[in-house]
Amino acid sequence: MTIEEIETYCLQLFNSTLRISIPLLFAALGGFFSERSGVINIALEGLMLVGAFASAAIAYFTHSPWLGALGGALIASFFALFYGVFVIYFRANQIVAGVALNMLAFGLIPLIAKVLFDVTGSSPGLSIEDRFQIMPVVLIILLIVFIHFWFQKSSFGLWAKFAGEHPMALHSAGISVFRVRLFSVWLSGILAGLGGMSLSIFLSSAYSRNMTAGRGFMALAALVFGKWKPLPTVFACLLFGFVDALQIQLQGIVLWGAEPVPVQLIQILPYVITILVLSGFVGNARPPSALGLPFTKS
Template identity: 35%
Template sequence: MSTAALNRDAAPAPQQSRSRATERPRGWWHLPAALTALGLLALIVFGLGSPGGTSTAYHLADADDLNPGGLIPEDIAVPTAPVAITLAALALAVAAAFWYLGAAARASLARLRTPLLIAFGALWVLSFLTWAFHGSTVALGAMLQTMMVLAVPLAFGALSGVLSERAGVINIAIEGQLIFGAFGAVLIGSVAGSAWIGLLAAPIMAMIIGALLATFAIGYQVQQIIVGVVLNVFAIGLTSFFFGTVMEQNPQTFNAPLRLPTLRIPVLADLPLIGRVLFEQTVLVYLMWIIVIVLTIALFRTRWGLRVRAVGEHPRAADTVGIDVNRTRWSNVLLGSAVAGLGGATLTIGTGVAFGEEMSAGKGYIALAAMILGRYHPVGALAAALLFAFADALQLRLGTVPAGAGAGIPSQFLLMLPYIVTLFAVAGVVGRVRVPAADGIPYVKQ
């Protein structure tokens, strides 16, 4: 056969390769369909269902904010129905853009998915707020501050899960790590008379649960989900025992309501709407931002992160190049539990309350949901934690709407939101969530 014939036979290959590259993945329509359904819901319920002749007020700034010339108005009132309809229509337009992106299947357009998804979420939420608070005022700044307080333990718990599961260990024990961190922060802090000592004690106490998880899951190769659930029950039972026998008997010595000081960043804390949310917080909030940034860089830009991800994806291959698989898993589980301990400290010394029985109240499981929705990425986990915390803050705010105003939504429906979103995420409606290949699989060196 001649060289020309070989070239002719090989010529279609690049076209076939390009065809495969632009082929639409299975289930590409799930996300556009879900967004379209949500957009229609907003249009019909929030827009067309809004009562006529009413308005919704948004409180955007306070009198003492850094707001030269009143650039941002303190309050703005909008007609409920027209604004809700407009916002819902814009959300539907974004959903139509997702249909186009999915049908085109062009790699160059894939980068638009995230900003468009953020735009859809913002439009949908604003449409909902306009409808739900008609005849009332939405204090956005106060709502965002509540969201931030509620998001910190969820974010630390989700980051704990990212650290453990990227190395191949399922961390269902986040709940136990949170409650041990909260317990240790108050107990040690009360004895020492310092919230800062309690802050140091919280991650150390949470590492006890992490060490037990690593011992059974890595050392004895027990089924990791069962171990995590058992450790959660163990942590709740043990802390409840000490609460009833020690703390409750002498609260001034063992269960004092300590609080970390609020650290205010001048000028930035005076910005309207976001100033106090981001720049007038305890050290735990600032630590959360720092850990997210450091962990993102460490996991995806360093040799350590490459080794951790290799252990979580293909431990046998990692072992062949000299990586100690089980030692890496041990260290990540302990590091993750220490991070979760900081989240536990937020529940007590971060908010100035004493320790109470089962005060984690399922936040470890919601943090696990945030980790899954965030696709095992630190930034994604933080974003999911903020989403869930916003839903929680919203249901708290809805309970304060004056009688005769608002849509009268039962707050219990918003409490279900984190779990509903997670179910959709796991089902692939908002995109396929890829679990680390060796997650939950014990490694036996041969």
């Protein structure tokens, strides 16, 4: 390869890494708010699916990607509130409730797609005017900076930390642990919805069945990789995005003059990395002390 070809390849890989990382970044930052406040959010996958479908459908009917993004985020946040009420106020098992919400999204979206578009697996394609070209990239950069400083410097950031680490101390200070956790889960729904939006009206031109392809779970893995801290979580998402972009570039590669490496073998790279992270390959990652524990006042 010439130097020019190497430069072109590296630029393409960088561009692909950045674009592919956008949905993961939105979802992981959403999971960050929820889990730092003490609520496990296995439902990120389902919330991303809801956001992806709602954004594509609204953008199709209104011909506005802005309304699509807003609608997708709000509808996903409604599902997040539904989940939050059950696990925070009714103390439902957070893992079971999260899995149930994922299953609800998997089953409900094809039904609504059938009613709206007379198909069960996708939404109609969007024109280039009805899609975003650069906005999600700008938005996620602004959000990363804002969330980093807001969580460190604001009263809410302090409350969320105590809700996840020492909820009884927060309650003793007169702050409602329930409300802090519910607001955090609501924020996670908005951000996960934006992650879904970036899949359907930024990286793609329509919603397709199960288009998240496990990205919600990869976002949770990035959160573990980043040890529940915003900036390390961002770097973890970029790492996963890089591996995903790399597997796309490597498809069809031939090693040592042999047959091309099977595409399926290369496509599993992002999931192998995710499994390694979740199995503790990155070392000891201590979650918030009260993560997954329902709060009781007594």
